[in-house]
């Protein structure tokens with residue numbers, strides 16, 4: 515692991531350890547989980563039953579409902595405390611959650627028929643977009659669908675939600691790291707992913723949801 519990567523892992527672990535409570539609250543306040551779950555379930559219906567990787571799954575906000583619907587999910591996250599919470603929340607799915615870094619996954623290549631990476635995980639790993647998508651390329655089967663989101667930085671609603679109210683701001687740190695759509699497109703193309711569609715979500719934090727296919 516490079517020094518930069520070690521620093522990234524420590525930053526994410528420290529951040530989510532320190533902010534676990536606030537993150538839990540934010541997850542229930544701002545993320546419109548049921549609609550996101552419905553969108554993912556519909557988009558990945560052809561992969562139902564086959565292994566699906568939820569990268570940066572956090573508390574299992576999306577992983578757990580999808581598991582309950584019969585999707586064959588595996589949730590990985592670098593924040594050990596969030597993985598522990600997900601396991602406590604859904605003990606029947608304990609073995610589906612793993613504390614692991616996206617860049618060092620303990621799965622064989624081509625194991626996953628699909629992958630999800632939701633709620634600005636991309637802004638937390640944007641220091642190396644090429645490595646993100648080449649790792650996903652390695653992990654996924656050909657023809658596999660990848661769904662991830664990108665906060666819409668042109669929306670005032672997004673800015674307010676990320677930055678918080680004066681005196682309470684704590685999300686600006688992520689806003690600064692949201693990659694431009696053009697850099698994303700370039701990195702996806704380089705790794706052999708084709709964008710199928712980009713959909714604007716106007717609920718929760720205003721964002722774009724990108725659905726692509728490993729060619």
Ligand SMILES: C[S@@+](CC[C@H](N)C(=O)[O-])C[C@H]1O[C@@H](n2cnc3c(N)ncnc32)[C@H](O)[C@@H]1O
Nearest residue numbers: 526570571572575591592593615616632633638
């Ligand atoms: C805002 S949370 C999103 C959680 C979840 N996807 C959801 O929709 O509720 C972003 C997550 O990305 C995780 N993360 C950041 N860098 C990571 C990495 N290199 N490998 C795995 N997870 C990572 C963080 O620990 C955090 O739980």
